[in-house]
Amino acid sequence: MKIxxxxxxxxxxxxxxLLLAEETTDNLTSAYISDDLFxxxxxxxxxxxxxxxxxxxxxxxxLTGRTExxxxxxxxxxxxETWVENRYINTTPGVRNEVKRLKAQLASNIENNDGLSSQLxxxxxxxxxxxxxxxxxxxxxxxxxxxLENTKLKIxxxxxxLKKEWFFNGAIVLVIGLLLGLIIPKISGxxxxxxxxxx
Numbered sequence: 242m243k244i245x246x247x248x249x250x251x252x253x254x255x256x257x258x259l260l261l262a263e264e265t266t267d268n269l270t271s272a273y274i275s276d277d278l279f280x281x282x283x284x285x286x287x288x289x290x291x292x293x294x295x296x297x298x299x300x301x302x303x304l305t306g307r308t309e310x311x312x313x314x315x316x317x318x319x320x321x322e323t324w325v326e327n328r329y330i331n332t333t334p335g336v337r338n339e340v341k342r343l344k345a346q347l348a349s350n351i352e353n354n355d356g357l358s359s360q361l362x363x364x365x366x367x368x369x370x371x372x373x374x375x376x377x378x379x380x381x382x383x384x385x386x387x388x389l390e391n392t393k394l395k396i397x398x399x400x401x402x403l404k405k406e407w408f409f410n411g412a413i414v415l416v417i418g419l420l421l422g423l424i425i426p427k428i429s430g431x432x433x434x435x436x437x438x439x440x
Contacts, residue, residue, distance in 0.1 A: 282323035
C-alpha cells in the first residue's frame with residue numbers, strides 16, 4: 242500500500258507542472274532571478290524534491306503566488322511550473338538585465354546621435370550654400386548700385402553739358418544780336434546818306 246501511495250505521489254509531482262501549466266497565466270506577477278550564475282529548479286518546495294533543471298541569472302519568470310518552506314513557485318520561460326528558493330527571487334531586474342537594457346538604450350542613442358549628426362551636417366551645408374548665395378546677391382546688389390551711380394553721374398554730366406551748350410548758344414545769339422544791332426543802323430544810315438546824295 243505504501244508503495245502505491247509513493248508511486249501516486251511521485252506521479253503527481255512529475256505531472257503536476259504539466260497540468261498546472263495549462264491554467265491561465267493572466268494573473269501572474271513578473272519577477273527576476275537574482276544575479277547568481279544559475280540556480281536549480283525543484284519539483285516541490287524543498288531541496289529534497291527532484292531537480293527539474295536550472296535557470297539562468299537575470300531571467301524573467303512569473304510568480305504563481307504560492308510559497309512554502311522558503312520556496313516560491315514560478316513559471317519559467319518554457320512555461321514549466323517549478324520551485325526555487327525565495328532568496329533568488331527579485332521583483333526588479335538584475336544587473337545583467339539592466340546592463341542589457343542599458344546597452345540597447347546606448348545603441349539606440351548612438352543611432353539617434355548618428356541621425357542627428359547627419360541632419361546637423363546637412364543643416365551646415367545648407368547654411369554654407371545660403372551664405373554663398375547671400376554673398377553673390379550682395380555682390381550683384383553692389384554692382385547694380387555702382388551702375389546706378391555711374392548712370393546718375395552720366396546724367397548729371399549730360400545735364401551740365403546741355404546747360405553749357407544752351408549757354409554758349411544763347412551767348413552766340415546774343416553776340417549776333419548785338420552785332421546786328423550795331424551794324425544794321427550803320428548800314429541803314431549809309432543807305433540814307435547815299436540816297437540823299439543821289440537826290
